[in-house]
Amino acid sequence: MKTIQFTLYVIATLAMLICSSCEDFIAVDIPQSQLTSPIVFESTATADAAMADVYAQIREQGMVNGTFYGLSNLMGNYSDEMEYYGSSIEIKQFTNHSIVPSNSSILALWNATYSQIYASNLILEGLENSTKIADEDKNHLKGEALFLRAFLHFYLVNLFGEVPYVSSTDYILNKTIPKSSQQQLWEHITTELQQAEVLLSEHYPTTERIRANKSVANAMLARVYLYKEDWTNAALKASALIENPKYVWVTNPALEFLKESTATIWALHPGYPGVNTKDARFFVFSSGPPSKPELSPAFVASFESGDLRKNLWVRTISNSVGTWYCPYKYKKTLGTTTSQEYTILFRLAEQYLIRAEARAHLGDIAGAQSDLNKIRNRAGLANTTADTPESLLEAVAMERRSELFTEQGHRWFDLKRTNTAEAVLRPIKSGWENTQVLLPIPQAELLLNKQLLPQNPGY
């Protein structure tokens, strides 16, 4: 009897076990390295961390990153700043103007930028639904996200012309999003920068100038007005910054790119303490012939004699085989006890140059001269001799070339917006065609979204 009872009990237990499919058992917790999206926007600290990562992504990849795959190098090669004799065909295509639409550097730029735009949009949407973050913090974060969105689209429109303006995170919408016209793009960029300027506070959210505040949006607006040839507003916006006591002119050019520089408006934090810039790590070399991109001898020769920048911001390497030059604005190729240099994206000198150019167009000869001389004198050069709008514009262009070289593609964008690319590049780039003012839209992207057809002319 006992055996039967046992048997039955065991069978029952087993049957119960076998037949149970337990919802509980297969429920797993959210992994410890992740947070659900709504929770992120329930506190300023986590929302801040989400925002900070967009900056980190901008530093690591895409347009303004300091590696060979950022604009400083790629567009330096594309214009007349740099030369390259290394083995990367991808970079060579920029140097030689033989870019094909499948060029992976172009795809990387495109992908990284839209991924950063997505992250900005996700923050904007998260903040919209958030109830727990104080209005003050919310507005500043919103301002930063709007600013970054405009900042990133600015580079897209300049490089590719017509591109999609992405302002939501809805992938169903975004996977077939059409291009906007260049005019629409510029309008979006301007409006959003204006909105950002209102939302952002005067204070940086961090002790250092490594995230956007009102002045950063202001500086960007000055640049955008310059590109749009809205001279009055460009001058106005540049003045606002120049007159802002927070930003102090650095008189010694050797100190301009240090992290403490008082002329810095916005710089990128390198991440870990003790790390310096990618720019130094990628551009600086100490022997020749280099396998890295180098400054073109013609560009180095274009400095006026006595220009301090040629000695301080350019490094010359010579040996029995030849002489080579590398950018040397950022010098610290290795880590240091505490970081010494940050990659600077906006600095006061650019604002002077913007105002000089705007004033020259507006006929303010003396004003333009004074702004230009501010730059020239610091470089150890005498006052400019230019005294007509035309000669002044030429002098500004020269000065921009010497001052802003290898900084996020300024030279190329200047050539493009002043329609001088043809004249400057035709003689020195055998592969030059005038359709090359725009880069090709990445091949892979065209295959994934037919709305982006047709490809830019010439590719």
Added chain:
Amino acid sequence: MKNYSFYKAASALCYLIFIAFILSSSPALANKPLRPLLSERQQNQISGTITDGKAPLPGVTIAIKNRINYAVLSDFDGKYTLLAKANDTLVVSYIGYKTAIIPINYRKNIHIQLQEDITSLQEVRINAGYYSVNEKERTGSIVRITAKDIEKQPVNNPLAAMQGRMAGVNIVQNTGLPGGGFSIQIRGINSIRSEGNEPLYIVDGVPFASQSLADPTIAASAITGLANPLNNLNPADIESIEVLKDADATAIYGSRGANGVVLITTKKGRSGETRFSLDAFSSMGKISRSLDLMNTKQYLKMRAEAFANDGITSYPANAYDINGTWDPNRDVDWTKLLLGGTALVNNIQLAVSGGKDNTQYLVSGTYRRETTVFPGDSHYDKGAVHSSLNHSSSDQRFRIQFSTNYTSDSNSLPGRDLTYRVYSLAPNAPELYNDQGKLNWEGGTFNNPLAVLEGQYHTANTNLLANSLLSYQLVPGLQLKTSMGYNETTLSQTITSPLSIYNPFDTSTHQASLYIANGKGTSWILEPQMNYTKKFHRLDLDLLLGSTFQNQETTRLAQMGSGFTSDALINNMKAASTIAMINHEVVEFRYNAAFSRLNLKWDEKYILNLTGRRDGSSRFGDGNRFANFGAIGAAWIFSKESFFQNRQSLLSFGKIRSSYGISGSDQIGDYQYLDTYQVSPYLYNTVSGLAPSRLYNPDFGWETNKKLELGLELGFLQDQFFLSAAWFKNRSSNQLIGVPLPATTGFPSIQSNFDATVENTGLEVELRSAHLKKKNFSWTTSLNLTVPKNRLVAFPNLEASTYANSLVLGKSLSIRKVFHYTGIDPQTGAYTFKDYNDDGQITFEADRQLIADTSPKFYGGMGNQISFGNWNFDSHFQFVKQLGRNYLYTASLAGTFVNQAKEMLSHFPQDGSTAIAQQYSTGENSTLVEAYYNFRDSNAAFSDASFIRLKSVSLSYKIPNWSKKGSATVYVQGQNLLTFTHFRGPDPENQSFSSLPPLRQFSVGFQLGF
């Protein structure tokens, strides 16, 4: 029952096991005989020797008729002892021999001589995972190899031993480096996602993770990124490998059976006297094939011509090969220098086994050391300990099986495969070492390929797999079982990049760095089961019910330090000036299922097999977590019908079988249904940011795979000649894929079910013929052939989808759309292509209209076993008919500072517009550059990659009369000895220009038993 907590279940289970123990040891219950004895007489000890007429046969099963679950095995000398009653009958069976039925008839010593029999191969029990089936009665499609086949090959990975031996199973070795990876496809590609096609591996009942624990952030750049976790198993410890293919066999594995199931069973102990065995071999390996490259004279001529073509008269400063910096008369065979070494393998295994009636054990230890063909002293070491213990209570009602496998390997290979450098280095590149014996950088002009050897790359793996199976027979026919398994895998990687690996002439930007990564995976599984068998007159019923609880946790941690003050401190993370945390993740996966099988057999002729499983997985969001899978299989052994039996027929065996069912796949990764932010790998302002994890889609569910199979098995002339053929049609739908998205969506893809259908059909034929069967001589040939066809059957709106570029309806998944190469333009000297839309230009979207299909057309193998006295000879050929990517696919632009295949000497204009290479260029001519890119993506880069390979050869000799108690065998083995192919490149199997091809190995060894 829905909310029945697991923890309650676990305690109930423990209770169950406890009860089982009590039952087995309680004298009142356990010793109670199952049925009354015919007489009260004592059991007698019966002993004897079993031979095949010439030599003793070890491992023969001796059972007693009508006594369930009682059997002993003959020992090494063919001796056996057992307890039986004087009027019992012995049933003596052994693979390859006719089963003998011998009444004891009051004898004490019974010597038995077995008769060889081919028919009995049909009697083999085949492991089907949760149950086993008699080969002749199986309804599903299962192929197997056994220790016999594995032992003949000096391989490190069990997958290598399976190559070419199983119909429907296609295995490719990716690299010739020890510890490298394999890719396996069972009946073709089912999932559009390339990583969704892994089979399920089960080792002794424990699921074995097929993903490497290597940190994904660096795995891609290092050799061991290709590491295959099955390297953690020791082939010599494996008794058999079964591959389950059709629905009948795989549906009981439910959601994880879609891509087939590989069951690995390790060796068990046998009763008999304590027996030691020693097996040792050494092997030498060399690369078997390489790319034929240009010599210096040819290379420099090409370079000079390229510069001339591009109008460059003075060579640039960094064209060291041709501008006089490097010696133009130097001519180095880099293949010989860097890949020409001999890889040595030393392998030794010692095993002890034995046991008595109720308890058997086996313990074995293996040590293996492999070196590489590269210069330097890189090596791979592996140690394995395997143990197995079986015990049964004296009444045979309670049984326990316990086995553990522990392996540890240590891999200190170079961080990079040197193969790529070999195929690209200029043949006049300078010496590797300078006069002082240091690495030569030739004044900074030479990026020394051996620099990578300065860095240390070290990977260590350990793997512990423990499994126990408890069973208790409650009443005759009803058995309770619990399988419990635990698997723990750890991996640690250390990579050092000291300053000395960098060109010292350009030190400014380099930092010494140390990278440390650790991974750990633990998983446990619990499977309580109930098995009921009953015979009702002519009907045999076999019912299995069971459930599965599985939990798997994976942890990965990776950090990197840089900025060491001295290379000497590079192994200490504390000496780094910057330490970055690269990865830290903990992933948990839980899985729960209930399964059942009902097998009905009528008159031993008609067999019906029903299997089903309900699965739940934590990989899916609420509402999508559970799904049902199942299959029906049937077989008819028509040769048992009276009209066959009455005739003197050629046909000795005939069976038709068929199955249909559904299995699934959940290979999508964990947590994919969550809407989350995750900790970013990057810091900003010294703190970690939060990055969006993915595009949010909570609604995806299981991928389903419907499988249909028809099979025919025929044996002729007492099964001397045996044919089995199967036709299958599998359809995979509801595809679980990351649908590629344009970058404007912020992510490259979104996880989703996609309403596309992939179909795999195929014909598999296996043939075995025992041509000769004489007393001292036998010769058997076996052949397998698979003709697969993979087809994308449905894909709604393909043209508008993101796959328009890579897939075509009605074609296989392994296609690539390519340009149609039409020869060299006599004007520009550039490659030309067919302009399909006549728009005057060659564009990626419009003109890649040709299809190159790299899926195999057919594959298989042929083996021959010949034994003559004490000699045994075994050879196995593998063959594949396929199209593959040739060297042109990865070749650099001819004329640049990179060496080329010798074929590229045929060039324009010398060899006209049908030359292989277009006009040479240094990369300055954009027309040529563009044409070069298109050429790589054209049909010219694809050519025949079929091959026939003598995969393994083994010759062994058993030394007669070695000693009274022991035996000795010496053997020589060869692996990949011969390859016949027209492939344009190094190796038609891995088709790689950056990974070492599989090596040709030759080994010598011996086996001692005492």
